[in-house]
Amino acid sequence: MLGYVYLAVAxxxxxxxxxxLKFTSGEDAKWWAYVVVVVGYVASFFALSQTLARGVPxxxxxxxxxxxxxxxxxxxSWLFFKEPLTWVQIVGLVLVVGGVGLLELGAKQPAA
Structure with a gap:
């Protein structure tokens, strides 16, 4: 269970x-955003490694x-940056998340 807590943190x-990353681009790039990006990715990969160490495949x-x-x-991106999100993209996201759900479900089944 702790592995999935680390996964949530990751x-x-x-x-x-x-x-x-949005705040690091363009003419109005913010220096502090680079710090958030680097710290965030380092923390994410550390937490992901702890996920694996706790037995999550x-x-x-x-x-x-x-x-x-x-x-x-x-x-x-849609909510805060007003980037478009079409119905086709929404269906794609549902399929991606559904596919991951099937991977998780399949991992709990006995091998064929």
């Missing part, structure tokens, strides 16, 4: 770091980490 810190951990991150960033 996801949260990666999402924060990726979100703050790599394929499952990475799939959950990336899918939840992609979905969260898409929603954050």
């Amino acid at each position: 996801i949260a810190t990666e999402v924060v770091a990726t979100t703050f 790599l394929g499952i951990a990475y799939a959950i980490w990336s899918a939840v991150g992609v979905a969260a960033i898409a929603l954050i």
Whole structure:
């Protein structure tokens, strides 16, 4: 169970770091945003390594980490940065998250 707590921390810190990438681009780049990005990614990879050390399989951990991150960033971009999110993209996000759910479900089944 602790492995999944570390996975949640890895996801949260990666999402924060990726979100703050927005503030590092363009003419109005903020120096402090670079600090948030670097610290966030370092924390995320550390937490992800702790996830694996606690027995969560790599394929499952990475799939959950990336899918939840992609979905969260898409929603954050839409909500806070007013970036477009079409119905086709929403369906794609649902399929990605659903695919990860199937990976997790399949990991709990006996091997064929």
